Amino acid sequence: MTAHQNDTISVEVSNFLLSCFVGSPSWQLWLSLPLSFLFLLAMGANGILLITIWLEASLHEPMYYLLSLLSLLDIVLCLTVIPKVLVIFWFDLRPISFYACFLQMYIMNCFLAMESCTFMVMAYDRYVAICKPLHYPSIITDQFVAKAAVFILTRNILVTVPIPILSARLYYCGRTVIENCICANMSVSRLSCNDVTINRLYQFAGGWTLLGSDLILIFLSYTFILRAVLRLKAVGAVAKALSTCGSHFILILFFSTILLVFVLTHVAKKKVSPDVPVLLNVLHHVIPAALNPIVYGVRTQEIKQGIQRLLKKGW
Known part of the structure; x- marks a missing residue:
């Protein structure tokens, strides 16, 4: 192959084409409406939550700072993925530049790992609140949240x-069609003419190191919480303690369930339509983002009261 031919090839792969739902193109039509609704819900709900926590002095506490961080991560993830998917659905604008594709890939991997790490820190917060209530004000401080945020950013950015x-x-020697709605690592890497074993191994090792360790620590936190709750003998103490952890546990369930289903469909990809993992990959970036602020808003009295006060001020 001549140098001129190599130059030609490099120009050809300056853009990739995102090809959603190759086996079921009709999915794009009916999926665009609920996806648009979930996107607007995620942006609106997280925006309201952030504004409420920012403006309400009573919510300037470590737990709500962590919730604000979670909302910021959700907003970035949605903006990174969903607008491009909707543009593909509505206008068939499938091209994405080489650099934009890898930037999207990085943000998705990094911010999903940050979200998982934030859940882990929030689980520790709930553990201290239930198991060491007298020490909670001295352990979970603004300085603790600042250090936790630095840890969340540093660990996940570097890994x-x-x-x-x-x-x-x-x-990349000519193939440019990514069989996915997003620039997922392996969907892009398999288009190359090189051996992608290192990519596959690092994705696997990095993913399980980050998400796996977070889930293990979350599980341990809730094991200790459950053990402490079952020892409570005061009337209504168990219900109150479980209510304190309920919102956070539901959020973890949303996040981990979709992730688990996505992993299982990849493992059993020969038995399911190739479009199913693509759909789950997209939904994983919007469903938790849409539900997280709603769950906390509905289940947390302080946030509900803060939103109500802001609405009264607005009127």
């Missing part, structure tokens, strides 16, 4: 940055 770098260094 996930090799993912797009490993994919970008591959030689």
Whole structure:
């Protein structure tokens, strides 16, 4: 192959084409409406939650700062993925530039890992609140939240940055159609002419190191919480303690259930339509984001009261 031919090929792969639902193109028509609704719900609900926590002095507490961080992560994830998917659905604008694709890949991997890590810190917060209530004000402080935020950012930025770098260094020799709605690591990497074993291994090791360790620590936190709750003998104490953890547990359930189903469909990909993992991958970036603020808003009295006060001020 001549140098001129290599130059030609490099120009050809300056853009990728995102091809959603190859086996079921009709999905795009009916999916665009609920996806649009979920996107607007996620943006609106998280925006209201952030404004409420920011303006209400009574919500300037560590637990709500962590919830604000979760909302910010959800907003970034939605904006990174959903608008491009909707543009593909509505206008068939499938091209995405080489650099935009790898930027999207990095943000998705990094911010999903940050979200998982935030859930882990929130589980520790609930553990201290239930198991060490007298020490809670001295342990869970504003300084603790600041240190936790630095840890969340540093750990996940450093561990996930090799993912797009490993994919970008591959030689793409002409194939440009990504069989996905988003620039998922392996969906892009398999288009190259190189061996992608390193990419696959790092994705697997990094994913299970980050998400796996977070889920294990969350499980341990709730094991200790459940053990402490079952020892409570005061009337109504068990219900009150479980209510304190209920919102957070529901959020973790949303996040981990969709992720687990997505992993299982990949493992059993020969038995399910190839469009199913694509659909789950998209929904994983919007369903938790839409439900997280609603669950906390409905189940947390302080947030409901804060929103009501802001609405009264607005009127």
